[in-house]
Every structure is written in C-alpha cells, then in structure tokens.
Amino acid sequence: MASGNVSSVTEFILLGLTEQPELQLPLFFIFLGVYxxxxLGNLGLLILIGLNPHLHTPMYFFLFNLSFVDLCYSSAITPRMLISFVKENVISYGECMTQLYFFCFFVIDECYLLTAMAIDRYVAICKPLLYRVTMSNQMCFMLIMGTYMMGSSGAIAHTVCMLRLTFCDGNIIDHFMCDGPPLFQLSCTSTNVNKVVVFTIVGINVLVSSVTIFISYTSIISTILQISSTKGRSKAFSTCSFHIIAVSLFFGSAAFMYLKPSSTGSVNQDKVSTVFYTIMGPMMNPFIYSLRNKDVHVALHKALKKRMFF
Incomplete structure (x- = not known):
C-alpha cells in the first residue's frame, strides 16, 4: 500500500466463489473439468470448421468466431477462479484492470455475435433465395468487425471509468473476478458516473441485441408457420432452437446481474449469475450448436475416419 493522505491499493484479494473450506476442493475439480x-469443445470446433471447406459458410463463420471468443473469454476468467479455491488469490491492480478490460470486451463481443447469428438465420429462413447475395463475404466481414468494434469501445469505456476511481477502503473483492459492482464497493470516491456508464452501455447492448433478435425470430417463426411440410417446419425449427437456448442463457443471466437495482439481490446471487454467462455458457455453446448439427457430424466423422486410416 502506498502511504499518503489517501492510501492507494496496489493489489486485490479475490475471495472466490465461496469461503466454505469443505467446498473448496470439490469446486476446484468441478470447475477444472468445466474449463x-x-x-476442448471450442478448440475442437475451431479446428473442425477451419479444416473442412464445406463448413466455410456464413453460419459457420459466425460459429467459428463465437468459439474463438468463448475460448478467450473463459481463459480470461476461469484460471483466476481456480486459484482462489486452493490458495489466497492475490491480483495486482494492473492485472485486475486488464482482466476487467478483456472480460468486458469478450462479453460485449459475444452479445453482438449472437445477434449477428440471429440475423444470419433470419436471412436463411425468410429470404433463402437472397441468402448468398445478402450474406456475402463482405457483409459477414463487416458484421464481425462491427462486433469487435462494439466490444472494444465498450471495454475501453468501462476500464477508463474504473481507472478514475481511488481504492482505499480495503482490497478484498468478494467475487472470483474483477468486475464493476464488487469493485465499486471498495472505492472511496463517488461511483455514480461509473454506475451510469455501466447501466447505459449494458442497457444499449442488451436493448439493441434483444430487439434485433426478437424481430428476427418473430419473422422466422411467422415464416416457419407458413411452411406446409411438417418435415420442413421441423428442420427450420431445429436450426434455430439451440441458438434461442444460448441467447436465453446469456442475456438472461447478464441482464439479471447488471440491470437489477443495486439494492436487490445478494453477493452470492451475483456470483451464481456471473458463473452462468462467463463459465457455463462458453462450455455449453459448442455442444448446443453441434449436438444435432448434421454438417458438424459429417465433418467429425470424416476427421475420425482419416485419423483411424493413418
């Protein structure tokens, strides 16, 4: 700690998911397995899409980027969480701000990636004859660049606002990661600006994404209901159902964490909510999108046959 009129914190202690000693080791192995x-799931999907030319389509282009984001996203959070289960998890001020930046970058990026995937499904089902023209390589590239730009700008805004705060009331963060709400509790300067920024950025991201996804799926469902063939309706629904599950899990837990009044809920509820969209989501996404996906099954079957042959 630096001395002076106001002490300035140079490092933080992350308490982790729970402080109960009997749960530390079991939770360590559970989350190590999840990690x-x-x-394996996201890296496997990246390799599978990259090595199979028949998967080089807009849908799998977005899925490739989602797997990449989930891979980085999980790596920015989970290793630090695992440390807190086995020993005191001390993180420097600089490392804490770095983790905050990458967490914000990847979470906002995933938000808009899920939105881009909903747009892709809308064009594929509602405008099938214009799909190749509308979802061209240039359009896909622009959508991906847009997601990364939104992620970067939001992360910079959050991190810059956090850097303006002074921490002097303690250095123990009752969480398993460096996030805005638990850090606000340690600040000895006003956090009103930060809270407005968080609420505004999260509100805009959730509103823009959810409205776009809602409009896309309203049109998709309307189009599907007009399909006379039962098999055709079933196939169309199956291409969208797993995306809806991923969207619900991600946006539901994120909105609960950041858009609820600060006076409601508890620290433990916030931790559980954060676990869902930072740790469980990245683990489930590869399986959600590939479990009943015939193209992925064919690519995996070919890869396994090649390996067995060699």
Whole structure:
C-alpha cells in the first residue's frame, strides 16, 4: 500500500466463489473439468470448421468466431477462479484492470455475435433465395468487425471509468473476478458516473441485441408457420432452437446481474449469475450448436475416419 493522505491499493484479494473450506476442493475439480471441456469443445470446433471447406459458410463463420471468443473469454476468467479455491488469490491492480478490460470486451463481443447469428438465420429462413447475395463475404466481414468494434469501445469505456476511481477502503473483492459492482464497493470516491456508464452501455447492448433478435425470430417463426411440410417446419425449427437456448442463457443471466437495482439481490446471487454467462455458457455453446448439427457430424466423422486410416 502506498502511504499518503489517501492510501492507494496496489493489489486485490479475490475471495472466490465461496469461503466454505469443505467446498473448496470439490469446486476446484468441478470447475477444472468445466474449463477443460470448454477448451476442448471450442478448440475442437475451431479446428473442425477451419479444416473442412464445406463448413466455410456464413453460419459457420459466425460459429467459428463465437468459439474463438468463448475460448478467450473463459481463459480470461476461469484460471483466476481456480486459484482462489486452493490458495489466497492475490491480483495486482494492473492485472485486475486488464482482466476487467478483456472480460468486458469478450462479453460485449459475444452479445453482438449472437445477434449477428440471429440475423444470419433470419436471412436463411425468410429470404433463402437472397441468402448468398445478402450474406456475402463482405457483409459477414463487416458484421464481425462491427462486433469487435462494439466490444472494444465498450471495454475501453468501462476500464477508463474504473481507472478514475481511488481504492482505499480495503482490497478484498468478494467475487472470483474483477468486475464493476464488487469493485465499486471498495472505492472511496463517488461511483455514480461509473454506475451510469455501466447501466447505459449494458442497457444499449442488451436493448439493441434483444430487439434485433426478437424481430428476427418473430419473422422466422411467422415464416416457419407458413411452411406446409411438417418435415420442413421441423428442420427450420431445429436450426434455430439451440441458438434461442444460448441467447436465453446469456442475456438472461447478464441482464439479471447488471440491470437489477443495486439494492436487490445478494453477493452470492451475483456470483451464481456471473458463473452462468462467463463459465457455463462458453462450455455449453459448442455442444448446443453441434449436438444435432448434421454438417458438424459429417465433418467429425470424416476427421475420425482419416485419423483411424493413418
């Protein structure tokens, strides 16, 4: 700690998910398993899409980027969380701000990636004859660049606002990561500006994304109901159902965490909510999108046959 009129915190202690000693080791192995599955699932999907030319389509282009974001997203959060289960998790001020930046970058990026995927499904089902023209390589590239730009600008805004705060009331963060709300509790300067920025940015991201997804799926459902063939309706629904599950999990837990009044809920509720969209979501996404996906099954079957042959 630096001395002076006001002490300035140079490092923080992350308390982790729970302080109950009997739960530390079991939770360590559970989340270690989750992290390994997340890495293998997303890395496997990246390799599978990259090596199979028949998967080089707009839908799999967005899925490739989603797997990349989930891979980085999980790596920015989970290792630090695992440390807190086995020993005191000390993180420097600079590392804390860095984790905050990358967390904000990847969470906003994922928000808009899910939106871009909903737009892709809308064009594929509602405008099938114009799909190749509308979802051209240039359009896909612009959408992806837009998601990364939104992620970067939002992360910079959050981090810059956090850097203006002074921390002098303690250095123990009752969380498993460096996030805005738990850091606000340690600040000895006003956090009103930060809270407005968080509420505004999260509100805009959730509103823009959810409205776009809602409009897309309203049109998709309307189009599907007009399909006379039962098989055709079933196939159309199956291409969208898993995306809806991923969207509900991500936006539901994120909105609960950041858009609820600060006076409601508890720290433990916030931690559980954060676990869902930072750790469980990246693990589940590869399986959600590939579980009943015939193209992925064919690519995986070919890859396994090649490996067995060699």
């Amino acid at each position: 390994v599955i997340t890495m």
